[in-house]
Every structure is written in C-alpha cells, then in structure tokens.
Amino acid sequence: MLDVEYLERVAHYFESGDCKFEFEHGEEERRLLILDFLERLMELGEQADELATKLIFKDAYASLITSEGVAQAEADEAAQESED
Secondary structure, eight states: OOOHHHHHHHHHHHHTSHHHHHHHHSOHHHHHHHHHHHHHHHHHHHHHHHHHHHHHTHHHHHHHHSHHHHHHHHHHHHHHHHHO
C-alpha cells in the first residue's frame, strides 16, 4: 500500500512547475481537477500528521487516558521541574 515512488512523482510534479503550468494553461475541467487533487492531498496531510503523532506518542496517550496515568504524568512533570 505504501507507494513512495508515486509520492516522489507528485513531489516532482509540484517542484518542476508542471502543476502550476497545467493549472495556468489548462481547461477549466483540468483546473478543477487539480484543485480537487490539492485539497484532498492537504486533507491527507492533516490525517497523516495526526496519525504520526498518535503512533509516535501512543504510550504517552495511553497513559493519559486513565486518571492514574494523568496523576503519574503530573507527578513526573513536577519532579522534573524540581530537579531543574
């Protein structure tokens, strides 16, 4: 499912100026298609950012779900502050 080559082609499409050129010189239908693509890509970027954060910090999130986890996190933070 992970197609890094496709992402690299999309990045090249943007970086090369091809997307901008097609938008500026394309028919209305093509311009709308480009805008739809960009909008969807931005939505996916937001989803990817949220998912990456959850995956990276899942243990921290899991501990904050319970009141005991929150209390422990607060105690750890207070201990860290008193050390500084």
